[in-house]
Amino acid sequence: MKYVILIQSNPQSLAVWETLTDEQRTDFGLGHLRLTEQMREAGVLVASEGLGDPALATQVSVRDGRTITSDGPYAEVKEHLAGFYLIDVTDLDEAVAWAAKAPDAAYTRVEVRPVLDMSAWEI
Amino acid sequence: MGDLTGLPDLLRDLAPQVLAAVVRRYGDFEACEDAVQEALLAAARQWPATGVPAQPRNWLITVAGRRRVELLRNETARRRREDAVWHEPAPEVRGDDELVLLLLCCHPALTVPAQVTLTLRAVGGLTTAEIARALLLPEATVGQRISRAKQRIRDTGTKFEMPAPGELAERLGAVRQVLYLIFNEGYTASSGEQLHRVELTREAIRLTRQLHRRLPQDGEVAGLLALMLLTDARRPARTGPNGALIPLAEQDRGRWDAAAIAEGVAILTRTLAQAPIGPFQLQAAIAAVHDEAARPEDTDWQQILILYGLLHTLAPNPMVTLNRIVAVAMVHGPATGLAALDELAGAAELAGAAELAGTDEPAGAQEPAGGQLPAGDPVLARHHRTAAVRAHLLEMAGDLDGAREHYRQAARLTLSRPEQRYLESRAARLR
Numbered sequence: 001m002k003y004v005i006l007i008q009s010n011p012q013s014l015a016v017w018e019t020l021t022d023e024q025r026t027d028f029g030l031g032h033l034r035l036t037e038q039m040r041e042a043g044v045l046v047a048s049e050g051l052g053d054p055a056l057a058t059q060v061s062v063r064d065g066r067t068i069t070s071d072g073p074y075a076e077v078k079e080h081l082a083g084f085y086l087i088d089v090t091d092l093d094e095a096v097a098w099a100a101k102a103p104d105a106a107y108t109r110v111e112v113r114p115v116l117d118m119s120a121w122e123i
Numbered sequence: 124m125g126d127l128t129g130l131p132d133l134l135r136d137l138a139p140q141v142l143a144a145v146v147r148r149y150g151d152f153e154a155c156e157d158a159v160q161e162a163l164l165a166a167a168r169q170w171p172a173t174g175v176p177a178q179p180r181n182w183l184i185t186v187a188g189r190r191r192v193e194l195l196r197n198e199t200a201r202r203r204r205e206d207a208v209w210h211e212p213a214p215e216v217r218g219d220d221e222l223v224l225l226l227l228c229c230h231p232a233l234t235v236p237a238q239v240t241l242t243l244r245a246v247g248g249l250t251t252a253e254i255a256r257a258l259l260l261p262e263a264t265v266g267q268r269i270s271r272a273k274q275r276i277r278d279t280g281t282k283f284e285m286p287a288p289g290e291l292a293e294r295l296g297a298v299r300q301v302l303y304l305i306f307n308e309g310y311t312a313s314s315g316e317q318l319h320r321v322e323l324t325r326e327a328i329r330l331t332r333q334l335h336r337r338l339p340q341d342g343e344v345a346g347l348l349a350l351m352l353l354t355d356a357r358r359p360a361r362t363g364p365n366g367a368l369i370p371l372a373e374q375d376r377g378r379w380d381a382a383a384i385a386e387g388v389a390i391l392t393r394t395l396a397q398a399p400i401g402p403f404q405l406q407a408a409i410a411a412v413h414d415e416a417a418r419p420e421d422t423d424w425q426q427i428l429i430l431y432g433l434l435h436t437l438a439p440n441p442m443v444t445l446n447r448i449v450a451v452a453m454v455h456g457p458a459t460g461l462a463a464l465d466e467l468a469g470a471a472e473l474a475g476a477a478e479l480a481g482t483d484e485p486a487g488a489q490e491p492a493g494g495q496l497p498a499g500d501p502v503l504a505r506h507h508r509t510a511a512v513r514a515h516l517l518e519m520a521g522d523l524d525g526a527r528e529h530y531r532q533a534a535r536l537t538l539s540r541p542e543q544r545y546l547e548s549r550a551a552r553l554r
Contacts, residue, residue: 041267042267043271090234120545121542
């Protein structure tokens, strides 16, 4: 089953970040690299990325066949998606075990969500 | 030049025999498996031009053996000296080879996804790219999963031989479960938008058929094969033109595969007469009762209720509990079914809603060995199927508002897009 591990940035995580030493911050970043490598090595990683700041976002819409863009985040919200891991594992327990290795889990928390698929059993 | 139309099938049939012969000769499963994979690719490339050799198995064994030497040669200079002497492997094929290979691929040290992947490649003869397409994963992930699985098997020190008789029964259980999962992966995904996927159901049936031929006395292997045939027989009727899911009761039964049903029923009848009963046989029997009804209203629900009762005793799991409630409602009316659901919900609350597991593997609906959960398990409280069954029973009872609400709730909770669409349309129909 595929699960996505969502890493959010919010006032709480930013506050924690402020308290970290340089060394801790470096270790935090390396922790994500290590986790990606471990997932790859275990054959469970589908994709993983960290996202640029919402200030760098571009909003796209199409009206009357014309593509309209505007700069900046969709809404002024305090929380945004900072990165994700998409993994394919046996079950939720295994997904949680991976999520627990994300450096963020030790300071704030991360979210695990199942992914929709095209399967369907006989109804 | 030999006949090339059946080339992929021929290669897949030969793959495990060749691998077993090479592993038997050299012992190192890891390198041998890579070498056989390359020999198969070479055959797929060359044979269409050169024709199928007179002894295709020996050709593959020879090429795989040479390729193995080359692979190891690349690895280290030390190995190069050791393996430079080329021994022609005896192209012997032993009766148990494919079974030993299956058991190895379903080794208990591996995770279930690793067992499935390795089985598809080493026993099924699929390429990494084909497996990646079938499982909707990046090829690199599948490749890594396979090499990791082979390392694990090596680390356990497992030999390429039949497990001890005492261990065999348990190991066979894992093999059946893996074949069942491969079948489901193909069957449950065969609806909806057409994705380019290798026919996993066909592959699962082929491998289970081979296993049944090897172990005709194993009632549960026979039951599994019958279950696959009886379920797959309905496939042509279970999706509409735009990929929409068609429920059992609304399927055009004329489109069911009568030959597959006849074969499944014959296997099941033979097995029930001579083997101890097991969960796969019971599920096959339930599928047979559905398949043998010419019209939905001819379905022998009394019989299905008895079978679910047996299944509930033998291999209880939350989905069996739910399906049994559906049968109760069909026999005794929706009010009785709804009362049973309420009882279940009450028990779930007592069991503690905090332990929610939230898994939504549709395969679980028929999984006999996996869930040893008691009825009233909290998993059911959040499961979309609980809401879907309640909606259905409320609709039967004439409470359309209640039914609509629960269909919507089920649509929110399911992880399956086709089911979501079906449940939403069901809710919309009640307006």
